Amino acid sequence: MPRRADPDLEEKILNAAQKLWKKGGEQALTMRAVARAAGTNTPAVYRRFRDRDDILRGLLLRVRLEIAAELEQAASPEEACDRYLDYALRHPWEYELFYQRDYELHYSPRSRGRARSAGRPARDAMRRKLRERFSDPGDNIEPLLAALWMLAHGTAMLLIAKSILPEEASQARDVFTATVRAMLDGRDFLRKIQ
DSSP, X not given: OXXXXXTTHHHHHHHHHXXXXXXXXXXXXXXXXXXXXXXXXXXXXXXXXXXXXXXXXXXXXXXXXXXXXXXXXXXXXXXXXXXXXXXXXXXXHHHHHHHHHHHHHHTSGGGTTTTGGGOOHHHHHHHHHHHHHOOOTTOOOHHHHHHHHHHHHHHHHHHHTTSSOGGGHHHHHHHHHHHHHHHHXXXXXXXXXX
């Protein structure tokens, strides 16, 4: 009797890859190690994922969707910014993957446009939060969106790398929150950066 394909194998492979990434980053993520951790063999992994970059794209899609879900649950743009930062701090390995490999795997000439169809769900979620806040169609929210992203990403990276000392992290969070609030409360900010 022929073997039946495991309908959950792709999910098992991605779960195994995510655990390996958290343990040892890129060096730990080999096709053989992923197969072993997923309880399967290397050919089965290759039947579902063309190469390691394909597995990384699958992990990146997960991270993109997780961040977007965090932002969607927010009641305001301020809360969305806090949730973004919280996600990065709770999941530093996933966040590292997201920002170190996203361009290379999705947008660079080397990627050949693979997985672009996934879009940028976190950016789209934040754009919707800002549109709800600034309902004037004349407001160009794209510069504000970029400024908030740069602020959140910079803060996340400084805290993850401990460039801001752990004993100063609470104060840094307060500064982050106050800056986000000031940017969002000042409608003139939108016009100044356009």
